[in-house]
Amino acid sequence: MSSSQSNNACSSGEPTSIHSASINEIYSIPMKDISRPLPSVLDEKKVLSLMETIQTMDTHLVPPIDVLWYQAPQSGNNYFFSMGGCHRWEAHKRLNSETIRAKLIRTTLNDLKIYLGASLPNLK
Template identity: 45%
Template sequence: MSLPLVVDEVLQEVDNFSIHGNAVKDVYDVPMSAINRPIPSILDREKVENMKTILQIPDREKELTPIDVHHVQYQGKDYYFAFGGCHRWAANKELGRETIRAKLIDTPPSMISNYLGASSPFK
C-alpha cells in the first residue's frame, strides 16, 4: 500500500544535514502510524519541550529539520523505518499530530537487515 503523501512546496536551507537525506530534496507529510521505529529512544526532555513549542506556533514548523525515513519496497509492500529524529518524533507524537515532515530515502531491504539483524522483517 502506497501512502498518500503531500510534498512541501517550499523548502528551507538548513544547517544540519543527515548522511542519508542530504541529497533528498522532497519533504513529505508522512503518517506517523506508518513509520516503524525499531530502536528505543533516550530523550532529552528539554529538547522535546522546545520542539513542541516551535511546532505549536503557526509557520514555524519548517524550522525543524525533517526526519529521515527509510522507504523499503519488499514483496509488493511498502515499509517505512525511522532510526533518528527521536526528539522531533516525540514532540510530534506528544502533540497528537497524525503526520510528520520527513524525507523518504529509498533503501534496499538488505540495509534494514544490516541495522536490525535477526529482528529484520526481510528474511
C-alpha cells in the first residue's frame, strides 16, 4: 500500500465486523480505488441518515467499512474490494467524498476467486 493511502491510519475503539475485529488500523482510502462488485439493495432512509451524520457531525461516528486488500505479487499493484458497508459507501458517494474510512483485510487471489468467481477482473 502506498504511503498516501496509509498516512491517515489511527487506532480504533469502534464497532467491527467479524472480519476486522482484530484489526485496529483505520485508513482513509480513495473512493475511486475501491471496487464494489456486488449489487446492493439500499434503505433510502438509512442512506440519508448517514449522509446527515457525515455532513453535520464527526465522521468518526460512522464506523469504517471493511475492504479486502490484494497486492499483486509481481507488479505490486494494490486492489481494494468492498463487499459490505453498502449504506455507508452510498452516503459517501452521494456526498462526493474523496475518501472513506476503512479497515483493510489482506486477502489472496484464491479468496477473491471464491468471492467473485468469473467476474474477477484481471489483477496484474
